[in-house]
Amino acid sequence: MSRADSQDNPPTLSIFADYFDGVSARVQRVAVSLAGDQTAALEIGPPEGEAFEWPLDRLRALPDQAHKSSLTLGRSDDPLARLVITDPAAIAMLRRRCSTLSARAPVTGLGRLIGWGAGAVASVALIIGVLIPLMANQLAQLLPPEGEKALGDATFEQVRQALGQQGAAALRVCDGPKGAAALKLMQARLTDGLDLPYPLTVRVLQGEPVNAFALPGGYIVFFDGLFAAANSPDEVAAVMAHELGHVVARDPTRIALRSAGSIGVLGLLFGDFAGGGIALLLAERLVQANYTQAAEAAADRFAYDRLRGAGLRPDALAALFKTLKAQNPGAEAGGIVSHFSSHPALGDRIAAAEAASAGLSAARQPALTKAQWRALKGICRE
Amino acid sequence: MISLSDLDTEYAGRKAPLFRLVLGASVLTVLTLGFYRFWMKTRLRRYYWSAIRPGGLSLEYVGRGSEKLLGFLIAVVFLAFYIGIVNLILVFFSFSVLDGPGAAYAMSFVGIIPLVFFARYRARRYILARTRWRGIRMGLEPGAWGYSWRAMMHWTLAILTLGVLWPRATFWLEKYRTDRTWFGDLRLTQGGRWTMLYRPFRHFLVPWIVSLAVVAAALAGGDLRLLLLLVLTVPWTIFGIFHYLVQSFRILAEAKTADGVEFKAAPRTGRIIGIYALGLTLAYSSTTALVAVAGVLLFALFNLSGLPHDLLTEMFSRVTVAGWLMAAASIVAYFAIFIAYGAFYQIFVTMPVIGHYAETLTIGGRARLNKVRQRRRDEFAEADGFAEALDLGAAI
Numbered sequence: 001m002s003r004a005d006s007q008d009n010p011p012t013l014s015i016f017a018d019y020f021d022g023v024s025a026r027v028q029r030v031a032v033s034l035a036g037d038q039t040a041a042l043e044i045g046p047p048e049g050e051a052f053e054w055p056l057d058r059l060r061a062l063p064d065q066a067h068k069s070s071l072t073l074g075r076s077d078d079p080l081a082r083l084v085i086t087d088p089a090a091i092a093m094l095r096r097r098c099s100t101l102s103a104r105a106p107v108t109g110l111g112r113l114i115g116w117g118a119g120a121v122a123s124v125a126l127i128i129g130v131l132i133p134l135m136a137n138q139l140a141q142l143l144p145p146e147g148e149k150a151l152g153d154a155t156f157e158q159v160r161q162a163l164g165q166q167g168a169a170a171l172r173v174c175d176g177p178k179g180a181a182a183l184k185l186m187q188a189r190l191t192d193g194l195d196l197p198y199p200l201t202v203r204v205l206q207g208e209p210v211n212a213f214a215l216p217g218g219y220i221v222f223f224d225g226l227f228a229a230a231n232s233p234d235e236v237a238a239v240m241a242h243e244l245g246h247v248v249a250r251d252p253t254r255i256a257l258r259s260a261g262s263i264g265v266l267g268l269l270f271g272d273f274a275g276g277g278i279a280l281l282l283a284e285r286l287v288q289a290n291y292t293q294a295a296e297a298a299a300d301r302f303a304y305d306r307l308r309g310a311g312l313r314p315d316a317l318a319a320l321f322k323t324l325k326a327q328n329p330g331a332e333a334g335g336i337v338s339h340f341s342s343h344p345a346l347g348d349r350i351a352a353a354e355a356a357s358a359g360l361s362a363a364r365q366p367a368l369t370k371a372q373w374r375a376l377k378g379i380c381r382e
Numbered sequence: 383m384i385s386l387s388d389l390d391t392e393y394a395g396r397k398a399p400l401f402r403l404v405l406g407a408s409v410l411t412v413l414t415l416g417f418y419r420f421w422m423k424t425r426l427r428r429y430y431w432s433a434i435r436p437g438g439l440s441l442e443y444v445g446r447g448s449e450k451l452l453g454f455l456i457a458v459v460f461l462a463f464y465i466g467i468v469n470l471i472l473v474f475f476s477f478s479v480l481d482g483p484g485a486a487y488a489m490s491f492v493g494i495i496p497l498v499f500f501a502r503y504r505a506r507r508y509i510l511a512r513t514r515w516r517g518i519r520m521g522l523e524p525g526a527w528g529y530s531w532r533a534m535m536h537w538t539l540a541i542l543t544l545g546v547l548w549p550r551a552t553f554w555l556e557k558y559r560t561d562r563t564w565f566g567d568l569r570l571t572q573g574g575r576w577t578m579l580y581r582p583f584r585h586f587l588v589p590w591i592v593s594l595a596v597v598a599a600a601l602a603g604g605d606l607r608l609l610l611l612l613v614l615t616v617p618w619t620i621f622g623i624f625h626y627l628v629q630s631f632r633i634l635a636e637a638k639t640a641d642g643v644e645f646k647a648a649p650r651t652g653r654i655i656g657i658y659a660l661g662l663t664l665a666y667s668s669t670t671a672l673v674a675v676a677g678v679l680l681f682a683l684f685n686l687s688g689l690p691h692d693l694l695t696e697m698f699s700r701v702t703v704a705g706w707l708m709a710a711a712s713i714v715a716y717f718a719i720f721i722a723y724g725a726f727y728q729i730f731v732t733m734p735v736i737g738h739y740a741e742t743l744t745i746g747g748r749a750r751l752n753k754v755r756q757r758r759r760d761e762f763a764e765a766d767g768f769a770e771a772l773d774l775g776a777a778i
Contacts, residue, residue, distance in 0.1 A: 018439070020517030025566055025754035027439070027516060064403065064425045066433035067394040067440055080756070082517050084439070107448050116455040123459045127466045135467065139474045147477035261470035265462050 015087040019044060022080025032085070044083065054083070059094070061101045071095075076105070124269060128262050136257035140250050145197035145217070148253055152201070152217025155256050159215070160205065174204040174224055176382025178375035182368055186233070186376075189310045189367070190241050200247070202240070206380045210324060212239050214246040216253040224380045231323055233368035233376065234316035238353075241306040242317065245299030251291050300349060304356040311365055315357035318350040388646070389437030389745040393737040395430065397729040403429055404728045408721040420454065421447030426728075431513065434740045437748075445512035453508075457768040468493065496530045503529040503559070504762075505769035510563065511760035519757050523562035532558060545590060549579035549630070556634050565640065566754040574637030582629035586622030589615040624658075625651040635743070643747035649739050657738065661731035668730075669723045676715050 012034065019030040031045040035053050042059070045051040054075060062072045071091045073083040085091055095101060107113075143151070160170035187202055198218045207223040214220050220243045222236075230236050246252060291299075304314040368376065375382075407422035424447045431443035472489050507522040514520070536551035553576035560572035580587075593615040596608050628651045635647040745751070 022517045023756050024752075025516040025518045026752045062428070062432070062442065064428040064432070065440070066396065066399070066429050067435065068396075068399075070440075072432075072440065072442070079444075080517060082442070105446075109448070109452065113448060113452050113455070116452060116459065120455040120458040120462075123462050127462050132466055132470060135470055139470070143474060143478050147474075147479075151473075151477045257470060257474060260473040261466045264465040264469045268458060268461055268465055 015090045018084040020082045056098050057100050059098050132261040136254050140253040149198050149217035152215045152219045155215050172206040174206050174380035176379040179379025182372035182376040186237050190306050204379050214243040214252045216256045218247050227377045233373040235320040237367035238317035241303035242299050245302030251295050313357045315354045318353035321350050387748040391740045391743045392435040393740045395433035395733045395737050401729050404725040412717045420450035436745050442514040499530040499533040500526045501769040518566040521564040521757050549583050550576045566757050568640045568754045570640045579630050582626050585625045589618035624655050628654050642750040646744040648742040657734045664730040665726035668726045672722050
């Protein structure tokens with residue numbers, strides 16, 4: 001009863017198909033042929049009523065269809081009517097003759113899309129860039145010490161987890177007793193007479209980065225890579241004093257609150273298609289802790305005072321910077337993830353640290369004895 | 383009654399084309415930083431809808447990716463405030479009052495639940511408004527807030543009664559949705575009573591109550607050997623959940639009417655459990671096999687020496703060609719695992735599950751269906767993007 005002939009030239013077509021007019025749910029069994037005079041349109045003859053034409057260049061096949069043995073056609077200028085053809089030869093012929101069959105419908109409302117896109121970007125930028133930092137700064141001042149400590153505990157665990165090998169265990173906390181004792185000694189010397197709202201918690205993580213960072217609630221965290229790279233215990237003490245400056249100024253608390261707000265917004269934006277990739281990114285940022293220039297300078301000044309008060313030379317900090325610079329010439333270009341060396345004003349800070357030591361005598365008691373320094377370097381191997 | 387004029391449902395879903403579709407769309411999603419996901423979802427729906435063929439006539443999904451993106455952008459403008467500011471305040475209060483993050487997560491979660499129900503209803507309205515069969519639009523009347531507060535009440539009651547009133551929530555919420563559902567100018571009605579769901583619910587309720595009682599007795603200082611009963615009751619409870627979900631669908635479907643149009647559904651619990659068990663096994667093992675192959679290839683490519691022990695540190699600290707190649711290959715591998723698992727899950731779990739529900743569905747009332755007239759288009763373009771922003775309906 002149905003027949004399609006694709007061999008003859010010009011092609012002929014005479015089949016039956018299912019037609020839906022988009023007005024009623026009734027299936028109409030229609031006769032389909034190529035319009036008599038031309039072959040540029042399908043002539044569709046319903047069981048009752050007059051025949052009508054569908055121009056071939058307006059035919060559109062529905063995309064991504066599962067049912068392979070039928071072809072569902074619509075019209076580019078009619079969103080509702082559908083013609084379902086099941087005759088294989090007719091389907092083949094139409095696919096061959098209608099180049100516009102798989103043409104896409106034009107995107108409508110592009111202006112609205114762009115407008116809301118700009119709105120979304122502006123909204124996110126405003127929230128992450130202005131509102132959240134502003135609130136985080138205020139709230140950091142209001143957070144009671146116990147809360148800050150709890151926030152620090154949680155953040156420390158997150159950082160350990162995130163920086164550990166992917167899927168494997170968290171980074172190891174090194175607690176060799178002799179090294180820990182040496183660290184305690186250094187800490188006591190630097191915090192002498194300092195009134196902190198919470199006890200200082202100094203931790204060492206096993207890892208290569210020449211890095212140290214502060215977390216909320218009095219956490220100061222070293223990677224043992226820093227001990228390996230430092231030339232003297234005084235340099236480690238200088239770093240500790242600097243981080244102590246961040247702790248006293250509550251800088252890490254601000255950063256942690258800020259990322260608590262930002263993490264959800266970023267997750268919203270990217271739909272977490274990477275399965276937690278965003279969390280990793282933020283943990284990384286937390287460690288890098290891009291404090292403002294002012295915060296860094298304030299922490300440095302705090303460190304100089306502390307170091308001088310403890311009978312140590314502030315230029316130890318400069319010495320460490322120089323070592324880092326010598327080891328990694330590209331450091332200032334951002335080639336290394338290190339809180340210290342990635343800072344843009346590294347040269348200035350070296351100069352400032354040296355200036356702060358001007359007039360101090362060189363013969364002072366080192367931060368640790370040789371034995372203690374050896375113990376600290378080996379804190380992860382005890 | 384099954385009669386000759388009833389419309390059986392064919393299912394045209396096939397693994398190979400679907401796999402290609404998911405794979406291609408997932409790669410595009412990653413390459414576009416996630417933004418292609420709106421089009422991916424659209425294409426998947428088009429495929430699944432067209433695979434379902436009641437009476438040999440495919441459903442059609444006419445939603446568009448661009449309208450989902452629009453909805454998402456609108457949602458971002460408003461939700462970014464909510465999520466950013468509210469999360470920050472919650473974290474602050476949780477740490478300042480309760481010394482821990484738990485309360486913040488809990489409050490953040492509870493705070494978002496009404497929005498989740500709201501978004502679900504709207505997403506359903508959008509989906510139905512974009513679904514056609516025989517050229518006729520389906521539709522859902524507005525009523526998302528009404529749904530949201532009802533859902534909150536019903537689920538609170540169900541939780542307070544330790545799950546005993548779960549069927550009541552299922553029934554009334556399904557009735558709320560069904561009674562607002564249209565096919566063209568034909569309105570659906572959910573008949574029956576909530577108590578009819580207790581027949582399949584027994585298989586959950588009995589082992590669940592026994593489990594609770596056993597644990598309570600053990601905690602109260604009773605004989606610890608009682609806990610051995612859990613070996614029996616816990617798997618039974620899990621079976622009961624599946625059984626309830628599958629059979630409540632069947633009972634509710636068969637109690638729906640629309641002016642003489644009726645439904646017969648016959649999904650089998652065993653079949654659904656089988657699909658999940660086999661499908662998840664296949665999806666995991668296929669992904670694992672792929673990871674193993676990729677791992678061997680990567681290993682061969684970088685031949686021991688280049689393998690870093692800490693990828694991220696390595697990535698930034700060694701600006702060498704080998705280092706960057708390694709990092710790039712690892713990132714590709716990382717995404718490939720997600721993509722592969724997603725594609726395997728679609729073909730081994732989602733597709734057969736939908737297929738089983740489709741193939742066991744019969745629609746009666748052919749004559750009445752022929753009289754159905756078209757309904758007006760429900761614009762409502764932004765609804766689905768809102769649900770997407772809340773990360774609902776992750777699959778399709």
